[in-house]
Amino acid sequence: MNLELFVLGCGGMMPLPGRHLTSVLLRRDGELFLFDCGEATQISLKKLNLKWKKISVILISHMHADHVTGLPGILMLSSQVDRDDPLYIIGPPRIGEYIEENRRILDMYINYKIEVIEVEEPGVVFRGDNYSIEAFRLDHTKPCFGYTFTEDKRPGIFYPDKAAALDIPKGKLWAQLQGGNNVELEDGKVITPQMVTGDQRSGRKFSFVTDTAYFPEIGDNVKDSDVLICEGMFTEDLAESAAAKKHLTAKQAAMIAQDAGGIDKMGLIHYSPRYNDRDTLALLEEARKTFPDTFLTRDRQIIDIKYKD
Numbered sequence: 001m002n003l004e005l006f007v008l009g010c011g012g013m014m015p016l017p018g019r020h021l022t023s024v025l026l027r028r029d030g031e032l033f034l035f036d037c038g039e040a041t042q043i044s045l046k047k048l049n050l051k052w053k054k055i056s057v058i059l060i061s062h063m064h065a066d067h068v069t070g071l072p073g074i075l076m077l078s079s080q081v082d083r084d085d086p087l088y089i090i091g092p093p094r095i096g097e098y099i100e101e102n103r104r105i106l107d108m109y110i111n112y113k114i115e116v117i118e119v120e121e122p123g124v125v126f127r128g129d130n131y132s133i134e135a136f137r138l139d140h141t142k143p144c145f146g147y148t149f150t151e152d153k154r155p156g157i158f159y160p161d162k163a164a165a166l167d168i169p170k171g172k173l174w175a176q177l178q179g180g181n182n183v184e185l186e187d188g189k190v191i192t193p194q195m196v197t198g199d200q201r202s203g204r205k206f207s208f209v210t211d212t213a214y215f216p217e218i219g220d221n222v223k224d225s226d227v228l229i230c231e232g233m234f235t236e237d238l239a240e241s242a243a244a245k246k247h248l249t250a251k252q253a254a255m256i257a258q259d260a261g262g263i264d265k266m267g268l269i270h271y272s273p274r275y276n277d278r279d280t281l282a283l284l285e286e287a288r289k290t291f292p293d294t295f296l297t298r299d300r301q302i303i304d305i306k307y308k309d
Contacts, residue, residue, distance in 0.1 A: 151203025
């Protein structure tokens with residue numbers, strides 16, 4: 001099962017030529033999950049030829065304009081096709097009010113059901129087919145949440161020789177055991193997957209953190225992520241300004257990855273518009289001194305998230 005990450009926008013505060021506002025999209029086979037929806041999100045979706053009508057869940061970190069101004073356009077875009085499944089929009093308090101006021105003032109035509117989930121407390125906010133999405137608190141000037149997307153554990157490796165030794169017929173019963181289900185033989189004997197497979201294997205984990213002051217507990221939520229996308233808005237010489245505005249420096253983002261443990265790689269996002277593309281290399285350099293497996297996100301970058309085992 002493919003798991004791919006698409007960076008739709010990596011900028012903060014204001015859009016720049018070649019740098020849209022913060023938004024990333026996760027595709028798990030045909031299902032799409034949008035994390036934040038900054039201005040010009042639609043443009044990157046179109047350029048990447050992503051099937052936007054397949055977006056099933058939109059997760060908003062907080063109610064600042066550079067993270068939600070693309071949302072009205074996405075809602076109207078989704079009405080251009082027939083849609084049977086609801087669109088879930090998950091975010092902090094007042095996200096529902098924002099959606100309803102935009103619908104009313106713009107007289108939006110919406111031909112599908114919108115399910116709004118306002119996050120009050122940390123915890124699991126959505127469950128799907130063998131995955132869950134969890135929200136956790138961040139520390140910003142408005143209520144703000146980070147999100148983790150975590151796949152369930154997978155069955156262990158199937159050993160045909162063990163199945164043959166137990167006289168389990170090839171075919172459907174083998175497939176059921178590989179899928180993690182018990183089977184019953186003709187003689188009434190019940191075979192469990194553990195009898196013919198190895199230990200369970202991990203799923204994949206993606207974490208999204210933006211717009212927060214640094215505090216070590218963030219690492220507890222994002223540990224063991226295959227990919228962590230994390231705000232790295234300022235260089236360290238502006239640490240005082242970052243703290244006053246409750247944003248992260250690139251070094252602090254790297255400290256989160258280091259605190260967490262088990263992070264495969266971290267992508268910096270939500271750059272201040274004071275940095276042009278060449279200047280962002282200073283952000284990368286500072287982060288890599290603390291967490292070497294750091295990279296810079298760029299608009300329309302594609303990242304394949306593979307299984308570790």
